[in-house]
Amino acid sequence: MPAAASALAHADDLADFVAASPSSYHAAEEVARRLEAAGFARLREEDAWPTQAGGRFVVVRDGAAIAWTVPSDAVATTPAHIFGAHTDSPGFKLKPQPTTGSKGWLQAAVEVYGGPLLNSWLDRELRLAGRLALADGRVVLADTGALLRLPQLAVHLDREANSGLALDKQFQTQPVWGLGDASQADILSELAASAGVAASDVRGYDVVVADAARGAVFGKDDAFFASGRLDDLASVHAGVVALASHESAGGPLAVLAAFDHEELGSESRSGAAGPFLEDVLERVYADLGADATERRRAFAASWCLSSDVGHSVHPNYAHKHDPVVQPVLGSGPILKINANQRYATDAVGSAAWRGWCEGAGVRTQEFVSNNNVPCGSTIGPITATRLGIRTVDVGIPILSMHSARELAGVSDLFDLSRVAGAFFAG
Numbered sequence: 001m002p003a004a005a006s007a008l009a010h011a012d013d014l015a016d017f018v019a020a021s022p023s024s025y026h027a028a029e030e031v032a033r034r035l036e037a038a039g040f041a042r043l044r045e046e047d048a049w050p051t052q053a054g055g056r057f058v059v060v061r062d063g064a065a066i067a068w069t070v071p072s073d074a075v076a077t078t079p080a081h082i083f084g085a086h087t088d089s090p091g092f093k094l095k096p097q098p099t100t101g102s103k104g105w106l107q108a109a110v111e112v113y114g115g116p117l118l119n120s121w122l123d124r125e126l127r128l129a130g131r132l133a134l135a136d137g138r139v140v141l142a143d144t145g146a147l148l149r150l151p152q153l154a155v156h157l158d159r160e161a162n163s164g165l166a167l168d169k170q171f172q173t174q175p176v177w178g179l180g181d182a183s184q185a186d187i188l189s190e191l192a193a194s195a196g197v198a199a200s201d202v203r204g205y206d207v208v209v210a211d212a213a214r215g216a217v218f219g220k221d222d223a224f225f226a227s228g229r230l231d232d233l234a235s236v237h238a239g240v241v242a243l244a245s246h247e248s249a250g251g252p253l254a255v256l257a258a259f260d261h262e263e264l265g266s267e268s269r270s271g272a273a274g275p276f277l278e279d280v281l282e283r284v285y286a287d288l289g290a291d292a293t294e295r296r297r298a299f300a301a302s303w304c305l306s307s308d309v310g311h312s313v314h315p316n317y318a319h320k321h322d323p324v325v326q327p328v329l330g331s332g333p334i335l336k337i338n339a340n341q342r343y344a345t346d347a348v349g350s351a352a353w354r355g356w357c358e359g360a361g362v363r364t365q366e367f368v369s370n371n372n373v374p375c376g377s378t379i380g381p382i383t384a385t386r387l388g389i390r391t392v393d394v395g396i397p398i399l400s401m402h403s404a405r406e407l408a409g410v411s412d413l414f415d416l417s418r419v420a421g422a423f424f425a426g
Helices: 003-019 024-037 187-195 230-244 276-287 292-300 347-360 379-387 410-425
Strands: 041-043 056-061 064-069 080-086 091-102 105-113 126-134 139-148 176-179 202-211 216-218 224-227 253-259 303-307 334-336 365-367 390-395 397-399 406-409
Touching: 003 216, 003 224, 003 230, 003 410, 024 041, 024 056, 024 064, 024 126, 024 139, 024 230, 024 253, 064 230, 064 276, 080 230, 080 276, 080 379, 080 410, 091 187, 105 202, 126 187, 139 187, 139 202, 187 202, 224 410, 230 253, 230 303, 230 397, 230 406, 230 410, 253 276, 276 292, 276 379, 303 347, 303 379, 303 410, 334 347, 347 390, 347 410, 379 390, 390 410, 406 410
Parallel strands: 041 056, 080 253, 080 303, 303 390, 334 365
Antiparallel strands: 056 064, 064 253, 091 105, 091 202, 105 176, 126 139, 126 202, 139 176, 216 224, 224 406, 334 390, 397 406
16 A cells, blocks of 8 residues: 555544544543454553563553564563553533523533643533542443533624634633523433433543544545544554554563653653653563562663654744744654753654654654743653653644644654654664
8 A cells, every 4th residue: 555545544544543542531531442452452450461572462551452473582670661641631521510601591611721721622512521429439431422512702893803712711612502590490300311321320430522524534634633532542553553554573671651641741650750651661571570679670770762753843923933943734644852851852862763654654843932932841841750660751742733634744644653663673
């Protein structure tokens, strides 16, 4: 299959992946489902784990998933190559007592999650998705499909709307989901029904709002791909595709770490600042006979690629970008660099990244911020600080970052997965 067709097939599969992953909990389960289908054994943290050498495994903790392959010749000091990403995206999360409304409208009470572009959520069909904790101790996934909408006020009623629209986060971001008396309705019933359980059995929930539209390829020569949650499901998907096809006969341990809560700072038991990755690696290396010193020797020879989206130069706002370093969609994945260590990339990591790209036959670009427009950060510095593993920050360039629907380059999505494959191979 020619490269262009391969890239289109990859984008179509990504659209399926995003559609199956409206929340971080769904994403973690979809990672596990796909890898199980590729021959990975799913493990539970509370169980004893089987012998690691020669194995392929995946484990889920809440909205995070870690998967790995162990070469058959692995020893106590075999290094790991870790491809890190995150499963959550900016948006909205359902509040307690979520059924509200007025004037004959039913509404959902939501709280802003992370830093979304609020206006981008207007006038599009939305879904509720997440996990429900039940009275019998079970936890089930729920997904309503298209149910909600944030209708914008008509321009006839706000003549200044085109001069700058600023939404009140409390009073103007509550979506409608039906008509009627709010005292007689229950949005939890909609969620429970989607999961096939009774609303009376729901004792807790972690539920977010997601775009209901499927990802789409468009533009001249099918260059563009638009979808919700590309930040950072594009990276998670690239890692899954690469790991599923990875042959682990030799080389490093190949690890995919898809964390939750990156948009909030990663400080949770399933976030990159939490213990999940270290917990898994400690157990894997213990099975390989490593003591604390040997594990640290393995870590010293290990690598982490922290993969998250970065900014493409915007043709209408070029002044917001560095005047020289201006990555653009379709020209390859990006190497992210920051003097203040908001990204973990250094000279040694830059050289290694270029080597993996060269091995995969993939072009690469650099990203650095305009000095007057500071960048955000990633799981990269957190992982490097927590584990002492040399880390490189990379990703793909996009437009409309933190929008309800973001824009990527079809070829970049595929190329990122190709580099991930070269990275896993060593």
